[in-house]
Amino acid sequence: MSDLVHNGIAAKLQSLTPARVGLGRTGISLETRDVLEFQLAHARARDAVHARLDVAGLAAAIETTTCSTVLQLHSAAANRVQYLQRPDLGRQLNEASRKLLSAQSSGADLVLIVADGLSSFAIERHVPAVLNELLPRLATTSLAPICIVEQARVAIGDEIGQTLGAQLSIVFIGERPGLSSPDSLGAYITWQPRSGRTDAERVCISNIRTEGLSYTQAASQLERAITQARERRLTGVASHSIPASLPAGEEKL
Amino acid sequence: MLNAMSFAHTVGNIRHHFPGLPTLLAKATPERSGDILAGIAAKSAEERVAAQCALADLPLQHFLNDQVVPYETDEVTRLIIDTHNAKAFAPVQSLTVGELRNWLLSDEATPERLAALAPGLTPEMAAAVSKLMRLQDLIVAAAKIRVVTRFRTTVGLPGRLSARLQPNHPTDDPAGIAASILDGLLLGSGDAVIGINPAGDSPAVTAHLLRLIDALRQRFSIPIQSCVLAHITTQMAALESGAPVDLIFQSIAGTEAANRSFGINLALLKEANDAGQKLNRGTVGDNVMYFETGQGSALSANAHYGAGGLGVDQQTLEARAYAVARAFSPMLVNTVVGFIGPEYLYNGKQITRAGLEDHFCGKLLGLPMGCDVCYTNHAEADQDDTDALLTLLGAAGVNYIMGVPGADDVMLNYQSTSFHDALYVRRILGLKPAPEFEAWLAGDEYARLMLEATHPERLLTA
Structure with missing residues (x-):
């Protein structure tokens, strides 16, 4: 078998796809540079999963840029190790957060929820900027306090939205990192959030990151989804105008 | 009872x-x-x-x-x-x-x-x-059990290890997919199947990608079979439109309820198998079905309940999926062992054991088992775990593994085994590719592909 690098094929293949094609060989093995490049990408993805969200810093950033009240909440998953193995716990609030939330006044049009999910990097890098783009478009909408939730999965927005009596929820969440995308942000819009909603009853906007969907594009898609949800009084599979692109990699089986 | x-x-x-x-x-x-x-x-x-x-x-x-x-x-x-x-x-x-x-x-x-x-x-x-x-x-x-299947290559013979070439692309771009196919073929992968997981699920895209591979296959006389791993109904629609369908893929699980969540049942699988057989496109055999499985799929669909409402463990349900597979004499079956995530298999140790369990149970039940040795970035696993399981499966006589460029699937966002990994396990265990493909690698057509690959864009038109 020939060596693609020395035949000049590698660069051409690489220009056609983001896949790791045209890698050189030493014997049958990868060369040091390529091994380390891969290890760096994996290290970033791992760090994105395990780095704890800087809740205080994020809350301050959101309060400063949006002048909104921010609530700091926590799921029933005690830590990351439990979170990764018990998705059910990541979908519920812990007792302290339930109490804090039930003391809030209810009945807003919209609650914005920021959940760490599988990438705290995605949250810290993109959420303040997306909110900056989005909030000016929601001038006539009454907003509940913005909720930041640690160790949380998408469905935690249902309990939060229900407790606050919100008509609509948007959950911003860190998506499962890929090797080339450690900081991809997703947003799930749910009409009348309440416990027991399925993912088929949400609209998802995925791949919000520097190399993907821009902040302006994301805000404009969110605005459109909110408008349509209100007109149709539902979100999800029954409403087809927004492309409900599920995050890549959720289904192979 | x-x-x-x-x-x-x-x-x-x-x-x-x-x-x-x-x-x-x-x-x-x-x-x-x-x-x-x-x-x-x-x-x-x-x-x-x-x-x-x-x-x-x-x-x-x-x-x-x-x-x-x-x-x-x-x-x-x-x-x-x-x-x-x-x-x-x-x-x-x-x-x-x-x-x-x-x-x-x-x-x-x-x-x-x-x-x-x-x-x-x-x-x-x-x-x-x-x-x-x-x-x-x-x-x-x-290692004592050999299950040999045939379409255009013969997979599962003693002393052989094949690779599925998995040339996925985030937007199904034909040129991007072709670049990965060339890379894999030139590195000796693809003798199990060239199998694309499409980003979208449409008969038109499926048919187009199948034509692309088929044209390449014929132009360079490559002994391979192809597959686009869309939903089985999408593949059948492509087939009915005249697309060159070799293998027909479907994910399967071990309960009727879990299969329903995949949008399939046994009757539909039979219909697909019959349709694939009828095309008669194989040259050395007529195994046309390709199935993927994985521990945890029934639980993730809340379809894991058994007698008396008791939950059935994920490994037993996985073995039951093999009963579904063996009813259709498939060309290929593989567990996608680390793909489902840490809530089902937490770390390298659990993934390793599950991979070897699945391979053993599948072989014992008469299936041509391969394995997608893989992990996601939220599992406690890394390339060392992949190397270990790959080597163990090679020793166990696995029929085939995956070949993904650089082990990084840029569409499905997970890490599998690479073309280089296939070269590694073949060398360290003295294994060869499928005999038809091995002969092609040593022949003039391979040399011609290598020459013409210096202008990949000219190879990409179906």
Whole structure:
């Protein structure tokens, strides 16, 4: 078998796809540079999963840029190790957060929820900027306090939205990192959030990151989804105008 | 039919009770996060071994009378029971599960006898015995079993290891996919299948990609088969539109309810198999189906319940998926062992064991097992775990593995094995590609592809 690098094929293949094609060989093995490049990408993805969200810093950033009240909440998953193995716990609030939330006044049009999910990097890098783009478009909408939730999965927005009596929820969440995308942000819009909603009853906007969907594009898609949800009084599979692109990699089986 | 049969085993002065066969099987399963999530795992290490002791004493005959998932409500169980071959079962019918382990590892269990036994075993028997086996047991028993299948290549022969070339692209861009195909072919991967997971699920895209591969295949006389892993109904629509369909893919699971969540049933699989057979596109054989499985798929669809409403462990349900597969004499079957995530298989240790269990159970039941040795970025696993499982599966005689450029699937966002990994495991274990493909790699057409690959854009038109 020939060596693609020395035949000049590698660069051409690489220009056609983001896949790791045209890698050189030493014997049958990868060369040091390529091994380390891969290890760096994996290290970033791992760090994105395990780095704890800087809740205080994020809350301050959101309060400063949006002048909104921010609530700091926590799921029933005690830590990351439990979170990764018990998705059910990541979908519920812990007792302290339930109490804090039930003391809030209810009945807003919209609650914005920021959940760490599988990438705290995605949250810290993109959420303040997306909110900056989005909030000016929601001038006539009454907003509940913005909720930041640690160790949380998408469905935690249902309990939060229900407790606050919100008509609509948007959950911003860190998506499962890929090797080339450690900081991809997703947003799930749910009409009348309440416990027991399925993912088929949400609209998802995925791949919000520097190399993907821009902040302006994301805000404009969110605005459109909110408008349509209100007109149709539902979100999800029954409403087809927004492309409900599920995050890549959720289904192979 | 027995109802809510209870099992027990005494360790020291403690009597451990296991109400119902699903409970006994779940408690006897080596630890994994999915069974804990389902709330059915052993509560202590001792309880697990007590369950294994009780399971070891269980006669194999018991599995024919006590269904883990009810016969009346599940077509997979009906398939298992209705196609059970009593004559093939006869040599082991008087054994317990523990005795079956001894027999499988003995020199009595020759490759010929193991092959003859397959239709006599149910998936639950295979799963049960695997729970009593260490990794080396799973390897030594599986290595004796050869399941050979044919389409344009012959996969599964002794001394051979094939690779599925997986040239995925985030937007199904044909040029991008072709670049990965070229890369893989030039590095000796693709003899199991060139199989694309499409980003979208449309008959038109499926047909277009199939034509692209078919044109390349014919132009360079490459002995390969192709597949676009869209939903089975999408592939059938492409087939009806005249697309060159070689293998027909579907993900399958071990309960009727889980299969329903995939949008399939046995009748649909049969229809697809018949349609694929009718095209008669194979040159050395007519195995046309390609199935993927993975522990945890039933639980993730909340379709893991068995007799008496008891949760069934994910490894037993995985083995039941193999009963679905073997009804259709597939060309390829592989578990996608680390893809589903840490809530089902938490770390490299759990993924490694599951991969070897799946390979063993599949082979024991007569399937041409391959494995997607893989992990996601939120699992506690890395390339070292991949290397270890790949090497162990090579020793166990796995039919094929995946070949992904640089091990990084840029569409599905997970890490699998690479073209280079296939070269590694072939070299270290002295294995060769499928004979037809090996001959092609040594011939003029390969050399011509290498020359023309210096202008990849000219190879990309279907």
